[in-house]
Structure formats: C-alpha cells, structure tokens
Amino acid sequence: MRCGAVVVGLVCAGLVASCTNGSEPPPEVAGLPAQRPNSVEEFERTAGSPPVWLGSELTVQSYEDGQGRLDGPFFAFGVEAFAVGKAIKGPVAASGIGERRAEPGQELVVVAADSRVRAGQWVPDEDDPKPKAELVVGGAPTALHRIPLTPPKSGVDVKLDSAVVVASVPAGAPVSIRVTDAGRTQTMDLRTGRRGPDAIAGYYRRNSAELTWTGHLSGGISTPLGGGRTPVEFAAGFKTMDPAHLTDKPTATLAPYTPRRGWAPPGGAWLVVPRPVVSRPFDPFSPLFDLALSDPAVFSLRLPDGTAIPAEPGSTTMSTEVLGPWPLKSGGLMTFAVPAEFQRGTVRASIGAAEVTATRLKKKAAGSWSPAPAPFDIPVDLG
Structure with a gap:
C-alpha cells in the first residue's frame, strides 16, 4: 500500500x-x-x-x-x-x-x-x-x-x-x-x-451462458452474374478471426441495461446474443455472396410456452467467403426484449430471409435464394 x-x-x-x-x-x-x-x-x-x-x-x-x-x-x-x-x-x-x-x-x-x-x-x-x-x-x-x-x-x-x-x-x-x-x-x-x-x-442471479452451437446450411443462390444458380454450403457458428473478439467466448447475457437501449422496462430484461456467422470456403469460380440481415426478419426467440419474440431492430452485413478456418468479422450482437425471469429459450435463425448481393469481376447484382436454407435453432439456457 x-x-x-x-x-x-x-x-x-x-x-x-x-x-x-x-x-x-x-x-x-x-x-x-x-x-x-x-x-x-x-x-x-x-x-x-x-x-x-x-x-x-x-x-x-x-x-x-x-x-x-x-x-x-x-x-x-x-x-x-x-x-x-x-x-x-x-x-x-x-x-x-x-x-x-x-x-x-x-x-x-x-x-x-x-x-x-x-x-x-x-x-x-x-x-x-x-x-x-x-x-x-x-x-x-x-x-x-x-x-x-x-x-x-x-x-x-x-x-x-x-x-x-x-x-x-x-x-x-x-x-x-x-x-x-x-x-x-x-x-x-x-x-x-x-x-x-x-x-x-437482475445483477444478482445467473445471467449469462456460453454458446457453443455450430451448424451446417444447404441451399442455392440464383444470380445474373454468370452461371445462374450456385449451390451453397454454409458453416454456421460463433467463432471468428475478428481481432477485437479473439479472446471472447460467445455468450448470451441477460441484462437489465444495455448501452444502446438503456434500462429495460419494469418486469423485463434484455437478452443479448451474438449473431451467428455463416461462411463457406472461397471459390474463385463462384460469385462472392454478401448477406444483409435485418434482425427482426431473420431472428426470433421462442420461449418454453411457445411465445415467439422478434429481435429488436438492428442489422448487419456478412461476407460469407473465407480463406481461413473462420470468418474475419464477428456478427455483432442482437437483442431480445424478454421477461425479467427469463431462463431458457431457443433462438431461431432464418438466414433465408437475408437479402443477397453477389459480386463477380467487380460487378454486383442482387441474388435470390433457390432454395433458401432451412431455419436453424440455437438453444439458450441460463440455468
């Protein structure tokens, strides 16, 4: 001292x-x-x-x-x-x-x-x-x-x-x-x-849980940029090479307050969850695909009683092609308004609701799913 x-x-x-x-x-x-x-x-x-x-x-x-x-x-x-x-x-x-x-x-x-x-x-x-x-x-x-x-x-x-x-x-x-x-x-x-x-x-109960979910998505994307329809196979999960998050563990957090949204309404809380990232190996013979995700359209939270809660407004754009084992950029965070006593639920991700932009030889064009990947579920359990 x-x-x-x-x-x-x-x-x-x-x-x-x-x-x-x-x-x-x-x-x-x-x-x-x-x-x-x-x-x-x-x-x-x-x-x-x-x-x-x-x-x-x-x-x-x-x-x-x-x-x-x-x-x-x-x-x-x-x-x-x-x-x-x-x-x-x-x-x-x-x-x-x-x-x-x-x-x-x-x-x-x-x-x-x-x-x-x-x-x-x-x-x-x-x-x-x-x-x-x-x-x-x-x-x-x-x-x-x-x-x-x-x-x-x-x-x-x-x-x-x-x-x-x-x-x-x-x-x-x-x-x-x-x-x-x-x-x-x-x-x-x-x-x-x-x-x-x-x-x-809300600060004096168990209010976080690590997420370890990984998944695999199959679908197709049609684009006017050469080749018509491209079959796509995506890996989905939370690991990234983002330097700002290399030491972070993907965690779902129940929070009375967030810097962006302030204090939750009485009787409520914010469930803050990292967005999963989807990726596929770089293919020089295929267009590059970016996905624009609107949180309320793509993500929802299902409670044990069947209630479905859309994500709060938010968005991100993901570049799906990777040269290494994981994407270079994290998906950021999304938020759900939940009851203060929330303990468990399931995040449903409908990636097929994302807007697709294709790039090939410096040309860009909108793409469409054909077919869209099936929705996938991510369990969240705060115990």
Missing part, C-alpha cells in the same frame, strides 16, 4: 453530540494520533500489501455467502474485508496509512475493496458517465474517489490495484455504501454486507 490519501469530512449535522463524549481513550492506544471525528480517508492499495487490519485493534466482520457485493452496467464493487475497532497500529503503519486511533465516542471502520471485482456487464466508453460512490454514515454521505475501482478496458487488461477507506464514525452508527451508475442507485449495508431494497435483482 502506498500513500495517496484523499481526506474528506463527513457531514456532522445531527452527529455532533457523538464526536466526543468526554472520556479518555484506552491506555493502549492513547499515544496514537487521533483521526478527526466524522472524517473519511481513502488510500490506494497495491498488489501484495498486507491486510490493513493485520496487527491492528480491528475486528473483521463476516458476511453471509453472496453478500458484500454490488454490480451495475459499468461497475462491480466487492468488499474484501470490513473491519471495526478503536485503532490501527502495527505493520500497516509503514504502508502509507499510518497508525491512528478513534476519538472517544467514535470508532474506526475500514473498507477494503476486492481488487478482483471491478468489471460491470459492459466496458464503458470514454464519454460514458462514470459510476459515483458515496460512504453514508448515519444518513450523511461523503463522496468517494477511489471506489468503485477502475474497470479493465478489455479481457486482457489486468488490474491489480485496489483501495482502502478508513473512516472515523460515531460508535455503532449505520454505515453503508451507495453507487449510482447509468442513473440508478444501489445501496449496501457495510456492517452486514446486505444489499438494500434498491438493488437491481
């Missing part, structure tokens, strides 16, 4: 009476410098630093399984440890935090952020609003500047830094953290790790 504290004061309205009670600190900590009552300090914590509570006069609180975490569109925050006591002393003094004690009537609370918990469902763009966190003590908020932790920019961007918050608060006062992200706020009681009634339920 290295120094770099951010010091801010808690609003003391209504709490002044508890700043001191006239008694003296315990003899074993009386010689330590006192942290200002109702103040908050933040520290950067580097990888390998000893726990803040090591050798201190703090007691680490335990949380129930599944508690101690908040998740949102662009952030995740987890508590590595929450500790309470009268003083910090011992090995941490050399780490940048420094020895300290609470004034009479106060106690120190320490919040250590889990360095492994930082990425939300979406990677934020530079112009996306940053999530904002506050430490709330007895109803009085203090803005935090190091929490939530900075999310990685990609799957290969590994971050090991963390943060520690040390606050002097009235003994026994309610202490919580609240984070506002994409316009919605969630709260967690730090003494218990329990999320408040403002928690967004």
Whole structure:
C-alpha cells in the first residue's frame, strides 16, 4: 500500500453530540494520533500489501455467502474485508496509512475493496458517465474517489490495484455504501454486507451462458452474374478471426441495461446474443455472396410456452467467403426484449430471409435464394 490519501469530512449535522463524549481513550492506544471525528480517508492499495487490519485493534466482520457485493452496467464493487475497532497500529503503519486511533465516542471502520471485482456487464466508453460512490454514515454521505475501482478496458487488461477507506464514525452508527451508475442507485449495508431494497435483482442471479452451437446450411443462390444458380454450403457458428473478439467466448447475457437501449422496462430484461456467422470456403469460380440481415426478419426467440419474440431492430452485413478456418468479422450482437425471469429459450435463425448481393469481376447484382436454407435453432439456457 502506498500513500495517496484523499481526506474528506463527513457531514456532522445531527452527529455532533457523538464526536466526543468526554472520556479518555484506552491506555493502549492513547499515544496514537487521533483521526478527526466524522472524517473519511481513502488510500490506494497495491498488489501484495498486507491486510490493513493485520496487527491492528480491528475486528473483521463476516458476511453471509453472496453478500458484500454490488454490480451495475459499468461497475462491480466487492468488499474484501470490513473491519471495526478503536485503532490501527502495527505493520500497516509503514504502508502509507499510518497508525491512528478513534476519538472517544467514535470508532474506526475500514473498507477494503476486492481488487478482483471491478468489471460491470459492459466496458464503458470514454464519454460514458462514470459510476459515483458515496460512504453514508448515519444518513450523511461523503463522496468517494477511489471506489468503485477502475474497470479493465478489455479481457486482457489486468488490474491489480485496489483501495482502502478508513473512516472515523460515531460508535455503532449505520454505515453503508451507495453507487449510482447509468442513473440508478444501489445501496449496501457495510456492517452486514446486505444489499438494500434498491438493488437491481437482475445483477444478482445467473445471467449469462456460453454458446457453443455450430451448424451446417444447404441451399442455392440464383444470380445474373454468370452461371445462374450456385449451390451453397454454409458453416454456421460463433467463432471468428475478428481481432477485437479473439479472446471472447460467445455468450448470451441477460441484462437489465444495455448501452444502446438503456434500462429495460419494469418486469423485463434484455437478452443479448451474438449473431451467428455463416461462411463457406472461397471459390474463385463462384460469385462472392454478401448477406444483409435485418434482425427482426431473420431472428426470433421462442420461449418454453411457445411465445415467439422478434429481435429488436438492428442489422448487419456478412461476407460469407473465407480463406481461413473462420470468418474475419464477428456478427455483432442482437437483442431480445424478454421477461425479467427469463431462463431458457431457443433462438431461431432464418438466414433465408437475408437479402443477397453477389459480386463477380467487380460487378454486383442482387441474388435470390433457390432454395433458401432451412431455419436453424440455437438453444439458450441460463440455468
């Protein structure tokens, strides 16, 4: 841990009476410098630093399984440890935090952020609003500047830094953290790790599943560009050579929020699924075929009760010819509006509804299916 504290004061309205009670600190900590009552300090914590509570006069609180975490569109925050006591002393003094004690009537609370918990469902763009966190003590908020932790920019961007918050608060006062992200706020009681009634339920259930489906399509395309009808055999799946997605696993995600569509309506969620890509080996004696896919026309989601949900508006164009094992470009993402309790369904892809453009010797012409490939189904099961 290295120094770099951010010091801010808690609003003391209504709490002044508890700043001191006239008694003296315990003899074993009386010689330590006192942290200002109702103040908050933040520290950067580097990888390998000893726990803040090591050798201190703090007691680490335990949380129930599944508690101690908040998740949102662009952030995740987890508590590595929450500790309470009268003083910090011992090995941490050399780490940048420094020895300290609470004034009479106060106690120190320490919040250590889990360095492994930082990425939300979406990677934020530079112009996306940053999530904002506050430490709330007895109803009085203090803005935090190091929490939530900075999310990685990609799957290969590994971050090991963390943060520690040390606050002097009235003994026994309610202490919580609240984070506002994409316009919605969630709260967690730090003494218990329990999320408040403002928690967004969709983030605290299993909400993703890897897709491993592959398939084979047969059909034909008629075009005026030499040769008339061309039989086509397409491989279908999710693997691509797209540099932006080489390390990605194709995943179906149930999301309360997406950057493009915002928050789902009450009682609903967005099911975000990668478009399958179709391809065939390059044939120098055949026209090249591009497929223009309109999501609502090509893709639908069938629920277990038989309900069919068309994809939300969206489109893409796929070049079907490949020189390597997989297409060079991913199909991007499509979205379905589903009930918030969605668990499983089947994506039906009717590639025969795509518009075909043929290219041969720099000439382009519209093509038509003869016949169109049969629709194929991709199971989605979030378990």
